[in-house]
Amino acid sequence: MGGGGDGPDELESKGALAEQAANALRRYGQTFVPLENMFIQDTMDMFDPNASENAMAMAQNQTSSIYEQGLGDMQSAQFNMGLDPTSGRVKKESSALREAQARGMGLAGAGAGIDYTDAAYQGLGNVINMGQGLQTNAMSGNIDRLQSGLDRSGAQAKSDFARSSSLQSIAGTGAGMAYGSYGLGGGG
């Protein structure tokens, strides 16, 4: 129908759509690529062997404080019961809780380190999602991971303190209220 040697001209709308896409990519390049690069670099930095030190130390400190409160209550209970600090019972009970504290702190720190490594891999997964143009999964941050670690530490501490006869003897007394106040003595 058209005749002539030249083919049909390209639709003008096609050029406009291509220009629109080009504009979107230019804006993406200017604004979001540097941010993506920052995230990629941060994620790769998480694989540094020392990157999780802070998270691990924080988990250990928080776990230690859970046990410190219980140990303080136990000492008060022992004094109130008139127990001799040099007696075998006091030493044994105190040592048992200190050992439990060491185990709890060690495992809490180790758990935080492993959670951090998992987060690094999760970050890599998110970078790959970005590259594929897929929606990125939400990531939990340091605080979320710390809290779940502390929940585990708290549950373990509750079980450790339940074995302390001095603490058991003050449950239900005035001092027992303090024992319950940090969530270790109560049900649930």
Add this chain to the structure above:
Amino acid sequence: MSQHSMGQYIQMLSGESGDAVSQFYGMGGYGSYDPNNPYSNIRSSGYGDNPGDDLYADLIRAQTRDYNQRFAPVENFLAGQITATGTKSLGDDLARTRSSSLGAVANVQGQQGRSMGRMGLTNTSNIANSTTAVGGLVGGLNDTRLRDSDRRTAILSGSMSGISQKARSTGQ
């Protein structure tokens, strides 16, 4: 074709095509990739009879190059982390678990010593040799290995990244 006329010819091509030709002939310097803004070389004018098609083609080439430059290395890194039993992070994780457990023992040993010292007593206990501490260390190391094995499964099966499934479906 002389180097000069080759340069002129490349200048006539679209940004991405010009870059590809330039790279092929080892000339370099034309439309080189900028990782901070990989789309800065896209141009709107200077195309031939089908500017929309040509521009679209340039956009697809730019996206592919950006993917190859910024994201493919990350995919390769993740794939390279997978081992027969877990990931390459296992060694570092085990070292951290060991250091955390032993560090905690030393820390608590010191706390116990100071606590007893306040009552004028000498601390004779050795937490490091206690069954609880040693059991905690061994349990922690075993847990670390299990977590690493789980991580490998998560990477391969897709719950953590689905690297192979996504690589297969690459199509932007």
